[in-house]
Amino acid sequence: MKPFTGRIKRVALAMMALSAVGVSSSVFAAVGETTAGIDITNTATVSYTVGTSAQNPVSSNVATFRVDQKVDLTITGGTPTTTNPGALNQALIYTVANTGNGNDSYTLSVSQSAADNFDTTGIEIYLDNGDSTFGAGDTLISAPLPLARDTSAVVFIVSDIPLTATNGQTAILTLTGTTTLTANTGADNPTGLDVVFADTGNNGTEGDDNNYAIEAATLSVVKSASVISDGISVSNPKAIPGAVVQYTIVVTNTGGVQATSVTLTDDIPSNTTYVLNSMTLGGTPLVDNGGTGTTTGAPVSQISINAGNVGFAPGSNSVTATFRVTVN
């Protein structure tokens, strides 16, 4: 029961310290913990009497020990990066935090997963300049990354995506950090600074994954109808029997890669009749079953239009097709 009581108290203290300094993240479990290298001293005093005379109080010797260094770090992969085949200098974001009770430096390394779809090339690690976005102001990391206790840094793995990657594939990269301190394996030293690995696995090494995702094309379809003519009113035609109605289908690629072999298929609504050879693609009239526009059934129950490729560049990322029906 005794150690249990003490542990509860430590948690409470750590939480108080967290709120006091306004640290929002709970990653720093060590906040409020005594810093490595501090000497903790203890002195008792005794008072007594001899006969009826109070004597001068006596102090004990000073019992001293040194708080040792608890090596602990946390690496956290951030939001995966969506990218495209052949893209260069693509960044994956990670956070490296010193969660021990003393200053430390970490050697960072990158490993590629064998359980994903592709590997990236030209890997480098950069230290963020504070905006959490990879850019020109970031610094190439070529030496162990120093971090004071209770601090963290945002780092990026930057690499190139192979052209052979295809839609929907992922590449998983693991950022690993290893302390540059050496665990004390010799005799314990009450007055010296021992180093203890307190991280998961007690090996002074932690890591986490993040991944590149090759984005698939994302298509959205908007269909609208307008009455072209009703045989009665020219200015304001109504959808009365005999009226001609034009359906407009707009396909937009909101993804990051080109969509290929896009085919639009639509059923002719009931109580309407398809107007033969009324399909258009990009404003160009199509002959029924002439290769691009296809009809099914007689009377026609369905039309389909081969729209070919739909790019993703703004301004040229949509195609428009139309066809007409008459209201029965």
Next chain:
Amino acid sequence: MKSKALTRFATTLAFTLAASGIASAAEKSCVSLNNEAQIEQEYTDANGQKAKRLVPPGKVLPGGEVVYTITAKNTCTTPADRVVVDNPIPQHMTYVMGSALGVGTDITFSLDGKTYAKLEALSVTQPDGKTRPAQAADIKSIRWTYGNAFAPGASGFVRFRATVK
């Protein structure tokens, strides 16, 4: 007459010796106090049983528990009475509830290092004005008050545990 005078002389001498004894006690104390920090270590004894022993505080990390043993010894030839041992909780440490012990002592605690009371009598006023029982982190000092005098040469120890914040 002769023996009476001798007796009177002897009495005077004894009184003078006793007086000089007190005087020297004021300069050279009659109670020595030793303070030792240790940690508890689990080990396997000769019979293969797991046991615990106190060893020097080698590796101590935040959260680590330290056992303090304070030993008082009467180094004089006269009894030491009303022996009171005080130990402030060291900086960076938190007292472990229920860990203070001392055979033949009355143990009291202080939240300010000045006034001492039984733990159950201590409370803390919170910011909202309500009071709550004192907790481990509130305790600033421990006091052991011995009920009996220390005979010449006698010693006794008290002990408490604290964890590193």
